[in-house]
Amino acid sequence: MIIHIEAESDIPIYTQLTNQIIEGIARGEIAPGDSLPSVRAFAADLGVNMHTVNKSYHELEKKGIIKIVPKSGAIISSIEQMTEEKKQLIEAGFKPVIAEAFVLGMSKKEIEELVSGMLNQMKER
Amino acid sequence: MxxxxxxxxxxxxxxxxxxxxxxxxxxxxxxxxxxxxxxxxxxxxxxxxxxxxxxxxxxxxxxxxxxxxxxxxxxxxxxxxxxxxxxxxxxxxxxxxxxxxxxxxxxxxxxxxxxAENLKPMKVTDLSIRSQDEMLPWYLYLLPIISTIGLMIYTLMNYDILPNQIPTHWGPSGEADAFTDKTSFSAIKLSLGLLMMQLMFLGIHIATKKSGIKLSATSLESSRNRQLSLRKYSSWLLFVVLLGITMLMSYFQLMTIHPEIGEGFVKLIIPFSFLILVLIGTLIFAIKVGRSDKVMETTVEAKIMDLDEDKYWKGGLFYFNKNDPSIFVEKRFGVGWTLNFANPIGLVIILVPLTVFLVISFL
Incomplete structure (x- = not known):
């Protein structure tokens, strides 16, 4: 999977990394059980500080998406049961973004099309 | 000559x-x-x-x-x-x-x-790039290292038949032209220097392998081809050169113990063929790597470019980037590698064996 980082974006590099890895899993480009490169190798290949990659890996681990294996890297976890708690967290993330789109002038239909367009790029499971 | x-x-x-x-x-x-x-x-x-x-x-x-x-x-x-x-x-x-x-x-x-204006600077990598890396495995280096240790033991076992004056330097014609008194240290000094060199080469090999595989956002395929070629062929060249050095130095060492093997034509041909091996190897390496990113057609995405790293390159020659954990990076002018001078490990890998080597040769 190819990772693209916008070097001069307002979004910090570690967040871009996290998002792209999650999107990669959603699209099926990387699958549960696959391993991600070691922090050092990843940072060297991208030419970024090791802390940046480390931060992203820890964020992903906290979300339960990867499992960090000391010295060898990180492994993508298999799908867990969706808990009520996680659902609430996701809803809290969705709500302000959708509200913002609506307030800025997108119609409900447009928003629905946008979301289903994104969902179409993701792998069915 | x-x-x-x-x-x-x-x-x-x-x-x-x-x-x-x-x-x-x-x-x-x-x-x-x-x-x-x-x-x-x-x-x-x-x-x-x-x-x-x-x-x-x-x-x-x-x-x-x-x-x-x-x-x-x-x-x-x-x-x-x-x-x-x-x-x-x-x-x-x-x-x-x-x-x-x-x-x-x-x-x-x-x-x-x-x-650089109006182009969005991008960094890019491929999560599977490491599995495509074809550098030689590090343990191959154990072969010449074991051979050198064996040579040292063999030399000490034959201490009695060594000449009283141990040669320390050879001219371009393969003839020894500087000598020192025989001690058990001076007898294996040459092999010790060789061992230091082998350890340094091994260190360079490992550091290169750990260094980044830098891809270009605008020419993904050709930069991938170049980086992988550079890594593969430079690891081959490094190993072949090390084998050449090992054979040459071992030959000098054996000639000191058994002068009869170095008679006549061999004395001339061995150092000369070493030189030819290094030159031809380097030439093939430079052409192989130099051509590796020119053969493929690339379609350029209009609005992006690679992150401009000119500020990390002093004079376009010396790389200082303390955020990059790479020890070696690809040279900008030339074919091969250069040190990331902001990374102290690189300096240690080069300087420590070199100092030991110099100390040994001046003792």
Whole structure:
């Protein structure tokens, strides 16, 4: 999977990394059980500080998406049961973004099309 | 003999220096990063041509003068060698001067034309790139290392038959020309130096393997091809050169113990074939890697470019980037690797064995 980082974006590099890895899993480009490169190798290949990659890996681990294996890297976890708690967290993330789109002038239909367009790029499971 | 050796080496330097602008990474021109969209620019092509023509012409003048100077009169061997060394440095100095001139011109050109403007700088990597890496495994280095340790033991076992004067230096014709008194240290000094060199090569190999595989956002496929070729072929070259050095030094060591194996023709042919091996190996390496990113067609995405790293490259030659954990990075002007001077591990890998090596040879 190819990772693209916008070097001069307002979004910090570690967040871009996290998002792209999650999107990669959603699209099926990387699958549960696959391993991600070691922090050092990843940072060297991208030419970024090791802390940046480390931060992203820890964020992903906290979300339960990867499992960090000391010295060898990180492994993508298999799908867990969706808990009520996680659902609430996701809803809290969705709500302000959708509200913002609506307030800025997108119609409900447009928003629905946008979301289903994104969902179409993701792998069915 | 001296003349032939120096002439071949100088010719080799001249050919490589002339060809460099056409062997370097496609998006780096005279040490300046140029976005993929502009690498076919007319002025850039002109600069490359002028550089190569100037270096080639001056090289021919220098080599012909050297030839005429040697043939016009009887010259002493050490005179020929000294002059040879001087013209080699002169040639390198000349090409660096031309390089610096065109480095400044290209930098100016990039600024005047605002090439970096309106392009979004991107960094890119491939999560599976590490599994495509074809560098030699590190444990291959154990073979020459074990052979050297064996040689040291063998030398100490044969301590009694060693001559009272141990040779420490050999001239270009393979003849020993400096000696020291026999002690158990001086008997294995040469092999010890060899061992240090082998450890240094092993350190360089490991550090290279850990260093980043840098891909280009605008030419993903050709940069992948180049980085993987560079890594593969440089690990081969490093190992072949190390095997050559090991054989050469082991031969000198064995010749000290058993002088009869070094009689006549062998003495001349072994150092000479080592030189030829290194030169031809380097030439093949430079061409293989230099061509690796020129063969593929690339389609350029209009609005992006690679992150401009010119600020990390002092004079386009020396890399200082403390955020990059890489110890080695691909050279900008030339084919091969250079140190990330902001990373202290790199300096340690080079300096420690080198110091030990120097200390051993002056003891």
């Amino acid at each position: 001296s003349f032939i050796i120096f002439f071949i080496i100088t010719l080799f330097i001249a050919v490589i220096q002339t060809a460099i602008p056409y062997l370097v990474n496609r998006t780096v021109v005279f040490g300046v990063m140029v976005p993929e969209q502009y690498i076919e620019d007319k002025t850039i092509k002109k600069y490359k041509k002028y550089y190569s023509l100037s270096v080639a012409l001056l090289s021919i003048v220098i080599l012909v003068s050297y030839l005429v100077w040697v043939l016009s009169n009887e010259r002493l061997d050490n005179q020929v060698a000294l002059t040879g060394a001087v013209i080699e440095f002169a040639l390198i100095f000349i090409s660096i001067t031309f390089y610096l001139y065109y480095h400044a011109k290209t930098k100016q050109l990039k600024q005047q034309n605002n090439w």
